[in-house]
Amino acid sequence: MATFFRKQLPILLAFVFGMTMLIRYYVPHPISEQIYNEFIKWVIIIAGFAAILGILSLLHYHWNKIKRRQPGYGFSFVTYIAFFTMLVVGLISGSISETGSPLEAGTGFHWMYINLMVPMQSTMFAILGFFVASAAFRAFRARNPEATLLLIAAILVMLGRVPLGEAIWGSFPTISDWILNVLNMSGQRGILLGVGLSQIAMALRILFGIERTYMGGGD
Amino acid sequence: MNRKALILLLVILGFLFTLTPLLAQDPDAEPPGDEQGVEASGSEGEADSGNEADEGGALDETESAPVDEIAPVFDPSDVHIPENIILEDLPMDKGNAVALSWDLAPFDFVVEKEGVKNGEILHHYIFLINGSDIIEYSNVAKAVKLMSDSPQFWGFDDNLASRKWLLFEGFEVNEEVTLQIGVVQPELEEAFGAARDNLAAINKLNAENVNKHQNLALEKMRRKRPTKISELEAEIAGLEESIASLGYTPEEAETEWNDIKSKLFYFPQVHKTVTKTGWFNPVKTNNLIFGFLFGAVILWFISRARKDPNLFIRRISGLEAVDEAIGRATEMGKPILYLTGMTTLADLATLAAINILGEVAKKVAEYESGMIVPCRDPVVMTVNQETVKEAYTEAGRPDHYNEDSVFFLTEDQFSYTASVSGIMLRDKPAAIFFMGYYYAESLLLAETGSMTGAIQIAGTDSLAQLPFFITACDYTLIGEELYAASAYLSREPLLLGSLKGQDVGKLFLMAVILFGTLIVSLGTWFNVDGFDFIQHYLTAL
Numbered sequence: 210m211a212t213f214f215r216k217q218l219p220i221l222l223a224f225v226f227g228m229t230m231l232i233r234y235y236v237p238h239p240i241s242e243q244i245y246n247e248f249i250k251w252v253i254i255i256a257g258f259a260a261i262l263g264i265l266s267l268l269h270y271h272w273n274k275i276k277r278r279q280p281g282y283g284f285s286f287v288t289y290i291a292f293f294t295m296l297v298v299g300l301i302s303g304s305i306s307e308t309g310s311p312l313e314a315g316t317g318f319h320w321m322y323i324n325l326m327v328p329m330q331s332t333m334f335a336i337l338g339f340f341v342a343s344a345a346f347r348a349f350r351a352r353n354p355e356a357t358l359l360l361i362a363a364i365l366v367m368l369g370r371v372p373l374g375e376a377i378w379g380s381f382p383t384i385s386d387w388i389l390n391v392l393n394m395s396g397q398r399g400i401l402l403g404v405g406l407s408q409i410a411m412a413l414r415i416l417f418g419i420e421r422t423y424m425g426g427g428d
Numbered sequence: 429m430n431r432k433a434l435i436l437l438l439v440i441l442g443f444l445f446t447l448t449p450l451l452a453q454d455p456d457a458e459p460p461g462d463e464q465g466v467e468a469s470g471s472e473g474e475a476d477s478g479n480e481a482d483e484g485g486a487l488d489e490t491e492s493a494p495v496d497e498i499a500p501v502f503d504p505s506d507v508h509i510p511e512n513i514i515l516e517d518l519p520m521d522k523g524n525a526v527a528l529s530w531d532l533a534p535f536d537f538v539v540e541k542e543g544v545k546n547g548e549i550l551h552h553y554i555f556l557i558n559g560s561d562i563i564e565y566s567n568v569a570k571a572v573k574l575m576s577d578s579p580q581f582w583g584f585d586d587n588l589a590s591r592k593w594l595l596f597e598g599f600e601v602n603e604e605v606t607l608q609i610g611v612v613q614p615e616l617e618e619a620f621g622a623a624r625d626n627l628a629a630i631n632k633l634n635a636e637n638v639n640k641h642q643n644l645a646l647e648k649m650r651r652k653r654p655t656k657i658s659e660l661e662a663e664i665a666g667l668e669e670s671i672a673s674l675g676y677t678p679e680e681a682e683t684e685w686n687d688i689k690s691k692l693f694y695f696p697q698v699h700k701t702v703t704k705t706g707w708f709n710p711v712k713t714n715n716l717i718f719g720f721l722f723g724a725v726i727l728w729f730i731s732r733a734r735k736d737p738n739l740f741i742r743r744i745s746g747l748e749a750v751d752e753a754i755g756r757a758t759e760m761g762k763p764i765l766y767l768t769g770m771t772t773l774a775d776l777a778t779l780a781a782i783n784i785l786g787e788v789a790k791k792v793a794e795y796e797s798g799m800i801v802p803c804r805d806p807v808v809m810t811v812n813q814e815t816v817k818e819a820y821t822e823a824g825r826p827d828h829y830n831e832d833s834v835f836f837l838t839e840d841q842f843s844y845t846a847s848v849s850g851i852m853l854r855d856k857p858a859a860i861f862f863m864g865y866y867y868a869e870s871l872l873l874a875e876t877g878s879m880t881g882a883i884q885i886a887g888t889d890s891l892a893q894l895p896f897f898i899t900a901c902d903y904t905l906i907g908e909e910l911y912a913a914s915a916y917l918s919r920e921p922l923l924l925g926s927l928k929g930q931d932v933g934k935l936f937l938m939a940v941i942l943f944g945t946l947i948v949s950l951g952t953w954f955n956v957d958g959f960d961f962i963q964h965y966l967t968a969l
Contacts, residue, residue: 239522239523269835307647329843334868337871340871344875348899403908408911409722410926410929412776413726
């Protein structure tokens with residue numbers, strides 16, 4: 210019985226729900242949409258419960274780091290303080306806001322989100338600019354014929370994308386577009402076709418219970 | 429000729445072939461500005477090429493005859509009523525829409541401008557739906573398409589290029605829909621516009637007023653924010669003042685609108701249809717047939733793999749390096765860091781990443797090395813925990829499994845990135861795996877990992893992030909290699925069989941692409957219309 214719940218039942222559920230979603234793709238009837246919407250609601254409910262598991266996991270992980278005085282355990286204190294501060298302020302903000310949402314403008318939670326979270330997110334995103342430069346430096350070193358070709362293509366595309374390039378020679382944008390829309394696009398489409406076929410094959414493997422690693426191991 | 433030379437020759441030929449349009453451009457040719465001017469007015473109906481001379485003349489006349497100078501006098505016989513009008517249920521839909529189609533006419537090109545063309549007055553068309561709702565043609569003219577532009581509904585037929593169509597939505601299934609075409613008489617244009625705008629204005633203010641009253645009632649019930657209550661009361665007072673300043677009541681606006689509607693001219697013909705739905709969308713037949721055939725081929729190869737498990741699979745260097753990476757981590761006494769991407773379990777790339785995680789975790793358990801798996805999604809975290817635990821058990825080392833090795837960080841994209849970057853810099857893992865789907869954070873993670881000196885293996889089907897991984901990682905699994913990885917690592921014959929099936933699918937698609945390219949090229953070069961039929965069906969595939 211334990212094997213049934215651990216192995217057969219998940220495969221059966223994957224097959225039934227997978228086939229339902231596959232069939233509904235071909236059915237235009239409103240019932241098809243109703244089924245889809247219903248399943249989406251189930252997913253949201255499951256995700257809601259899973260969020261609790263996630264929070265417990267986070268707190269457990271950092272608690273262990275503090276308890277064992279592992280390297281960098283001070284950051285775990287920061288995590289705890291930040292988590293509980295946002296939780297408390299969020300609960301209070303939600304209870305006094307007009308709509309019941311803590312993200313309503315004028316609440317403490319909203320203030321913290323706009324003045325703490327958003328600048329931190331923007332900072333992380335801004336670092337990308339520097340990393341692109343360092344990665345480009347590494348990628349565009351003309352070490353062999355292929356890398357030289359890449360370097361030339363990159364220069365042409367860059368010149369075609371900036372007003373300065375067009376000012377130097379009016380055909381740079383045309384060449385740049387040609388590289389992107391013909392050479393680059395054909396490569397991308399080749400990859401996409403391979404990915405599409407692989408996804409169909411994988412979906413079939415999962416539907417028929419051939420691929421079971423996602424259930425937490427093999428047979 | 430060896431294979432490399434042959435490939436080089438093919439690449440050069442392909443290069444020259446794709447370069448042809450660029451070389452064919454005449455540098456002395458006139459810029460297409462003037463021609464575009466003529467075509468732009470007819471862009472909605474490119475198929476009507478026979479009237480080009482008339483069109484040019486018409487434009488000249490249009491420019492020399494300002495709208496104001498012609499006194500609009502209404503005569504129903506002057507009005508262009510579209511020909512061959514058909515109201516029908518929109519096929520292949522969920523039964524809530526109908527389509528109105530008609531033969532392409534010259535006025536279709538400029539109707540959104542409402543004025544004069546070819547010396548004829550264009551009137552303000554309206555559609556009376558189910559005897560009450562009016563839809564104005566001028567508002568939707570830009571959305572009007574040729575039927576040939578929407579093969580998902582109408583299929584492929586050359587005649588569709590000369591028919592326009594409009595979509596009307598919001599009906600129930602099996603509802604009878606009636607439609608009458610009408611015209612706003614020039615003498616009523618002003619009154620019609622005023623009545624419509626008056627009704628819209630008062631309805632908008634009323635809706636806002638109702639909303640504010642509801643908020644006020646809620647706020648009074650909570651009794652927490654007196655300032656908010658007074659703010660809302662002031663807003664309501666302002667709204668009521670605005671309503672009063674309009675000088676009419678909603679009932680009066682409604683009466684005015686109904687009155688003007690009854691005075692408009694309607695052509696007597698009433699078009700009728702019933703909305704329908706179905707249990708199968710025939711437009712997707714090609715897709716279904718291909719799916720069945722491809723599925724059958726894969727299942728056949730899987731059954732063949734049961735009999736002959738020694739299937740050849742090409743070497744994937746990124747996966748060959750997995751053993752090397754884990755071995756290095758063991759030697760250095762450092763853990764390996766494994767990421768399963770930024771998407772949820774609904775994404776197949778995440779499932780592929782989890783499949784590889786199982787195989788990698790098995791090897792980590794065998795080598796008795798350490799493992800860190802930070803997750804972005806709690807559901808993915810739960811599955812990852814089970815996968816790693818099971819892998820340790822299968823490797824015969826269940827006691828080495830550490831519960832803290834798979835954990836949740838955050839769902840926020842850049843917070844997750846910052847946290848994982850911190851782990852990389854503090855724990856200095858010897859090997860880092862980036863599997864699954866990634867967004868803008870890919871380079872942040874891969875560059876940080878690169879700075880720590882770890883062996884990095886990435887695998888993604890995200891086209892936009894592939895260049896970043898290729899640049900910053902030692903090995904990258906490109907697209908389909910990510911999905912083949914679990915079969916490759918496990919050497920499970922059944923999984924390898926499906927890879928063979930995929931190759932057959934790829935061969936088929938390559939043949940179709942080659943055939944399609946030839947057909948389109950031949951059709952264009954020799955101007956043969958007969959190829960259009962094949963072209964359309966290849967597009968549908």
